[in-house]
Amino acid sequence: MEQREIKEFIDDKVREIKEAVGSHKAIVALSGGVDSSTCALLAHRAIGNMLKAIFIEDGLMREGEAKRVLKTFSNLGIKVEVIEAQDEFFETLKGKFDPEEKRKAFRDIFYRVLGREVKRSGASHLIQGTIKADIIETERGVKTQHNILEQIGIDPERYGFSVVEPLKDLFKHEVREVARELGLPREVYQRMPFPGPGLAARIIGEVTPDRVDLVRRATKIVEDVLGPLSPFQAFAVLLNDLGTGIVEGKRRLGKIIIIRSVESKDAMTAEPTCVPWEMLLYLSKKITTEIPEVVRVAFEITSKPPSTIEYV
Numbered sequence: 001m002e003q004r005e006i007k008e009f010i011d012d013k014v015r016e017i018k019e020a021v022g023s024h025k026a027i028v029a030l031s032g033g034v035d036s037s038t039c040a041l042l043a044h045r046a047i048g049n050m051l052k053a054i055f056i057e058d059g060l061m062r063e064g065e066a067k068r069v070l071k072t073f074s075n076l077g078i079k080v081e082v083i084e085a086q087d088e089f090f091e092t093l094k095g096k097f098d099p100e101e102k103r104k105a106f107r108d109i110f111y112r113v114l115g116r117e118v119k120r121s122g123a124s125h126l127i128q129g130t131i132k133a134d135i136i137e138t139e140r141g142v143k144t145q146h147n148i149l150e151q152i153g154i155d156p157e158r159y160g161f162s163v164v165e166p167l168k169d170l171f172k173h174e175v176r177e178v179a180r181e182l183g184l185p186r187e188v189y190q191r192m193p194f195p196g197p198g199l200a201a202r203i204i205g206e207v208t209p210d211r212v213d214l215v216r217r218a219t220k221i222v223e224d225v226l227g228p229l230s231p232f233q234a235f236a237v238l239l240n241d242l243g244t245g246i247v248e249g250k251r252r253l254g255k256i257i258i259i260r261s262v263e264s265k266d267a268m269t270a271e272p273t274c275v276p277w278e279m280l281l282y283l284s285k286k287i288t289t290e291i292p293e294v295v296r297v298a299f300e301i302t303s304k305p306p307s308t309i310e311y312v
């Protein structure tokens with residue numbers, strides 16, 4: 001988008017949010033990513049302190065996320081309340097293995113917690129960072145995106161609020177341009193996308209606190225090591241099978257981690273990142289040393305399509 005278009009877009013959306021919300025309150029659930037952060041800034045411009053910003057701690061976020069979000073928004077003069085809900089999320093995901101079942105369970109608990117917070121805050125509207133790719137892929141049946149409701153015939157009123165989606169006509173790279181213009185810091189507008197269902201989208205099989213903790217630690221290593229290559233997205237995935245390993249000279253079954261790193265513009269298609277071999281060897285050593293339960297590390301080399309970017 002040209003600079004002029006970005007400014008016009010911001011003015012239009014600020015006006016639309018003002019008109020939609022009127023003199024009521026609105027709520028935005030921040031995830032730490034660029035989409036929800038951009039929505040929060042647009043809504044804050046539109047309705048100021050009538051916006052309530054929350055961060056739902058679902059236990060599925062990357063390391064240090066709540067703290068990071070609080071700091072970023074406090075620097076921008078926006079107060080964020082953390083809602084501790086991890087136990088409810090884990091309870092809902094317990095015993096679920098099927099990817100679609102897991103996604104639907106996540107969506108349901110997410111909107112139940114959110115609905116409760118909307119009621120508690122007296123807000124009439126939810127400002128949500130749905131983007132164009134989310135809608136297209138859910139409509140095409142690629143997956144059940146956690147934040148798609150109306151487009152698939154679910155009335156958000158069932159959760160107790162109306163939804164405003166200021167970014168629904170933009171792709172990710174356009175959202176980044178708007179975010180930058182709004183004054184979000186570089187580490188937010190350049191941040192890798194992160195899926196709504198969080199680390200649960202990178203766990204094959206059951207999502208338990210221990211399995212999330214393992215994939216969280218591996219993700220931090222992958223993001224730190226591959227960060228200098230500025231991939232579109234890079235992360236770790238935990239498989240459900242065990243592989244044979246050798247620990248202290250003895251055979252031991254251990255976890256298998258997949259490293260996924262992709263290049264993309266709009267997340268509709270993607271190619272694996274050409275990661276230098278030395279970096280991959282270093283990553284494998286680092287992961288198996290720092291997370292000894294892992295005995296195998298593999299690098300994924302599939303494009304989208306036929307694969308999706310996330311595993312679930």
Ligand code: XMP
Binds near residue numbers: 143194195267304
């Ligand atoms: P896939 O895995 O479908 O992902 O190739 C495409 C892009 O979307 C992100 N993603 C999500 N984002 N809610 C989101 O907000 C979700 O449920 C979700 N699932 C996937 C993914 O990280 C990638 O950038």
